[in-house]
Amino acid sequence: MAPRTKVVFVWTLSHVGIAGNEKVDELAKLALNQEMHDDKQVLWSDLKLKVKTHLEQLWQTDWDNEVDNKLHEV
Template sequence: MDPRTKVVLVWIPSHVGIPGNEKVDVAKLALNQEINDGKQVIWSDLKIKVNTHLEQLWQTDWDTEVDNKLHEIRPNLKERLNYDENKRLL
């Protein structure tokens, strides 16, 4: 290497301050923890909790989409859209 060459190393924190990435980091930590309390969870019970949590996260993200025309039509993702017999939105 030429002695006149200057090398600068810069550390860039990839996950710091990015909410989605920080959530993934927390989830990865949880996956590495051993659960040994002797309790078993029925998948159908866990699925309800997981789906509810994911719906809440999705709604929270959707609430930030205030400039989206679809958000004006359907601000609450859980509510069904109502149509009349001519397939027009009520």
């Protein structure tokens, strides 16, 4: 990602009914009442690592909760 690239997260209705998104919606609504600070910067490498780690944890949780999956035996 190039320096000074602006990343904007936008809430959409498309995730309705997916487990865990109710909490995300609740947190997003709370964030609307927070004061914004434009002076804080996050390095793309830091953000990328956090997102990757979080996604891996979500995948692992889903995998651990799988039942009747013959691949668990491997």
